[in-house]
Amino acid sequence: MSDSPLFASKKCPACQQWSAWQQRPDDRCEHCGALLDPRALESAIAREALANQKTSSVILMEIKPTDSPVMRFFKTIVRGGQLAFAAIMTFILWLVAAVAG
Numbered sequence: 001m002s003d004s005p006l007f008a009s010k011k012c013p014a015c016q017q018w019s020a021w022q023q024r025p026d027d028r029c030e031h032c033g034a035l036l037d038p039r040a041l042e043s044a045i046a047r048e049a050l051a052n053q054k055t056s057s058v059i060l061m062e063i064k065p066t067d068s069p070v071m072r073f074f075k076t077i078v079r080g081g082q083l084a085f086a087a088i089m090t091f092i093l094w095l096v097a098a099v100a101g
Contacts, residue, residue, distance in 0.1 A: 010036045 010021035014034035021027050025040040035041055060082055063075045 012036060013038070 008021045008023060009018045010027075011018055012029035012032060012034055013036075015029060015032040017029065017031045019027075019030040019036060021036055025037060025044040027036045028034065029036055061075050061079050063072055063079065067075065
């Protein structure tokens with residue numbers, strides 16, 4: 001704390017004593033060891049889990065290796081239709097933007 005010019009403290013929700021607080025989600029009470037802000041820790045964990053999720057910019061039909069050959073064939077056709085639709089919509093949006101200037 002001596003190297004930072006500002007000092008913050010927070011009242012512990014468990015023991016009601018004041019403790020030094022660096023505004024991190026894992027800060028603990030100096031007296032009882034409880035989390036000073038348990039909701040912040042839960043929020044940080046949820047944010048990290050959300051950031052680590054696999055996301056896709058285009059949602060395509062998933063073709064699983066366990067699908068039968070007939071099912072994979074039809075899913076491939078549907079996926080091709082999805083890609084064609086996305087390509088057409090992208091072209092139309094580009095055309096509108098180009099005409100608008």
